[in-house]
Amino acid sequence: MTPAARLSAAIEVLGDIETRRRPATDALKDWGLSHRFAGSKDRAAIASLVYDSLRRKASAAWVMGENTPRAVVLGMLVLQRGLSFADIARLFSGERFAPEPVTGEERARIEAADLKNAPAPVAGDFPDWIEPSLRAFFGDDLVPELQALTARAPLDLRVNALKVDSRSEAHDALPHLGAVQTPLSPWGLRIQPGEDGRGPAVQSEPEFIKGWIEIQDEGSQLAAILSGVQPDEQVVDLCAGGGGKTLALAAMMNNHGQLYATDSDARRLAPIHERVTRAGIRNLQIRTPRARADAVGDLDGKMDCVVVDAPCTGIGTWRRNPDAKWRLRPGSLDVRRNEQAAVLDRAGALVKPGGRIIYITCSILPEENDDAVAAFLERTDGFAAVPVAEVLERAEMEKLAPLVRNTRHGLQMTPLKTGTDGFYVAVLRKS
Numbered sequence: 001m002t003p004a005a006r007l008s009a010a011i012e013v014l015g016d017i018e019t020r021r022r023p024a025t026d027a028l029k030d031w032g033l034s035h036r037f038a039g040s041k042d043r044a045a046i047a048s049l050v051y052d053s054l055r056r057k058a059s060a061a062w063v064m065g066e067n068t069p070r071a072v073v074l075g076m077l078v079l080q081r082g083l084s085f086a087d088i089a090r091l092f093s094g095e096r097f098a099p100e101p102v103t104g105e106e107r108a109r110i111e112a113a114d115l116k117n118a119p120a121p122v123a124g125d126f127p128d129w130i131e132p133s134l135r136a137f138f139g140d141d142l143v144p145e146l147q148a149l150t151a152r153a154p155l156d157l158r159v160n161a162l163k164v165d166s167r168s169e170a171h172d173a174l175p176h177l178g179a180v181q182t183p184l185s186p187w188g189l190r191i192q193p194g195e196d197g198r199g200p201a202v203q204s205e206p207e208f209i210k211g212w213i214e215i216q217d218e219g220s221q222l223a224a225i226l227s228g229v230q231p232d233e234q235v236v237d238l239c240a241g242g243g244g245k246t247l248a249l250a251a252m253m254n255n256h257g258q259l260y261a262t263d264s265d266a267r268r269l270a271p272i273h274e275r276v277t278r279a280g281i282r283n284l285q286i287r288t289p290r291a292r293a294d295a296v297g298d299l300d301g302k303m304d305c306v307v308v309d310a311p312c313t314g315i316g317t318w319r320r321n322p323d324a325k326w327r328l329r330p331g332s333l334d335v336r337r338n339e340q341a342a343v344l345d346r347a348g349a350l351v352k353p354g355g356r357i358i359y360i361t362c363s364i365l366p367e368e369n370d371d372a373v374a375a376f377l378e379r380t381d382g383f384a385a386v387p388v389a390e391v392l393e394r395a396e397m398e399k400l401a402p403l404v405r406n407t408r409h410g411l412q413m414t415p416l417k418t419g420t421d422g423f424y425v426a427v428l429r430k431s
């Protein structure tokens with residue numbers, strides 16, 4: 001397919017997403033099935049155009065003065081890809097399979113594209129109903145912070161200390177990936193996405209199959225590190241899901257002490273079995289929930305550390321999942337807040353005196369972060385938030401101090417400040 005034909009396909013897919021209100025992945029999959037002539041490079045390029053358009057949907061529509069799929073793609077090419085009018089006119093030629101030529105009105109808007117006077121939700125490409133809470137949290141940094149969430153994310157790897165002595169060993173074994181060390185996590189490697197937004201097929205690498213490396217955003221690695229878990233501790237990962245944090249915690253514990261992983265959703269937990277074997281973990285019990293029985297009831301009051309990687313809106317991962325931002329609704333935030341209260345209460349019962357809860361979200365919304373923690377502290381006797389300086393010192397992560405935002409009860413990482421996904425971490429100690 002020509003670059004112009006790929007643009008026509010992206011406009012078609014965006015139209016499908018809009019009219020049928022369906023996730024981008026489904027629309028792209030259907031397009032691929034009904035256009036079998038398209039090769040893998042074509043499909044990747046079309047997906048990249050669609051996702052970039054979703055990243056900049058509000059700002060692209062604003063500069064073009066309308067929010068049709070064509071207008072959004074045109075605006076995205078200017079704002080996200082930095083194309084000039086001449087570049088765009090060459091692609092929008094009206095020839096076979098290419099989009100219709102640019103009109104005079106479109107040309108004027110492309111040449112005048114500027115977000116200087118755009119309202120914050122337009123300039124930062126986010127739904128306007130979350131503006132008040134984000135503004136209260138970020139203040140003057142609101143637009144730059146949210147703009148940083150529209151960029152493409154790199155592919156981060158975590159080197160598994162249970163299998164490899166140092167991250168340079170893994171790095172040197174994979175020179176063809178072009179990875180560099182991440183600046184903050186001592187176990188992170190980073191690969192920048194290609195022009196078409198694709199990364200290498202890391203899962204096919206022998207080193208991945210041997211368990212040397214895992215795919216994990218540096219922010220997620222840091223959240224695990226900030227738990228400060230020690231090899232002799234009793235630790236529950238209460239919302240383990242597919243085990244991203246569990247694997248990082250196990251590496252920190254060096255196969256000593258005892259780690260338990262559970263999740264209310266057995267299907268989400270299922271992939272952890274294979275990952276744990278590959279990673280060489282031997283100090284983990286996986287507690288799969290059965291019917292209504294509490295999978296960790298026997299551990300109440302005995303845990304040194306309970307990690308709560310809470311269900312959340314995932315706003316902090318919008319760089320990877322730009323489709324999600326336009327589907328976020330107040331109702332889904334309410335559902336997540338109720339779940340957050342439930343998991344915090346469950347964690348509170350598991351912790352022994354002197355133990356701690358590590359509350360983590362991949363969100364930047366105060367409702368899911370400090371507010372959830374504040375409500376827990378208010379309704380639960382005996383817990384207090386550990387000051388951020390102490391959390392960083394215990395985890396030997398003092399270098400994060402100038403980068404993270406200190407919040408009332410914890411800390412916030414963001415793409416703008418830490419170059420990671422947006423993660424919130426609070427440590428709550430039981431007296």
Ligand SMILES: C[S@@+](CC[C@H](N)C(=O)[O-])C[C@H]1O[C@@H](n2cnc3c(N)ncnc32)[C@H](O)[C@@H]1O
Nearest residue numbers: 239240241243244245263264265268309310311
């Ligand atoms: C952010 S995800 C976890 C991601 C995972 N820790 C990782 O690092 O890959 C949140 C998880 O919380 C689980 N969850 C929701 N409510 C829960 C509850 N009441 N108890 C335990 N897990 C719960 C969800 O099923 C989901 O898997």
